[in-house]
Amino acid sequence: MKKRMFCRYIVLAAALLMSMPGSAPAVDSTITVNAVIQQASLTVSNATVDFGTIISAGADTVIIDASAGAAQPVATTGALTNITVAGSSGTINVTSTVPNAIVDITYPASIVIDDDTTGLITMTVDQIATYSTPTPLTLDGAGSGTIYVGGRLSISAGQTADTYASGGADVIAVNYQ
Secondary structure, three states, X not given: OHHHHHHHHHHHHHHHHHHOOOOOOOOOOOOOOOOOOOOOOEEEOOOOOEOOEEEXXXXXXXXXXXXXXXXXXXXXXXXXXXXXXXXXXXXXEEEEOOOOOXXXXXXXXXXXXXXXXXXXXXEEEEOOOOOOOOOOEEOOOOOEEEEEEOEEEEEOOOOOOOOEEOOOOOOOEEEEO
């Protein structure tokens, strides 16, 4: 009877050992990992800042304050300057393949514009960063955004009447943050 009892304990102990975790045979599983990498791209349009047609009787500044969106030029001394044909801030359309991307904008400190007749008479547009869309700019969920460009045009007393423009080589840099 003792032998039978002992055998039952052995069988019971073996059954318990087999039912415990880690005692079952190992089963392998496989995992597959995939990734698609695409180059992020950022495209921008060119902009033209137009101070309009200005009649000035003396030294003055004309400001386009586009820091909060599209804007028109305003003379700081209205008694001396009349803007007869309104200009507008420049608009740069930004498109990215990355939704909600954050982009840094680097504006030039100033841009020199010269007369169309001789190319020797100049005026300066400065404070471009002050009067333009603040940096950084967060694009929308579709990866789009708009940069509005303004600045301050300094007109000297006796400024020669002519059409003034930059050569177009001035750069506003837009880069992923």
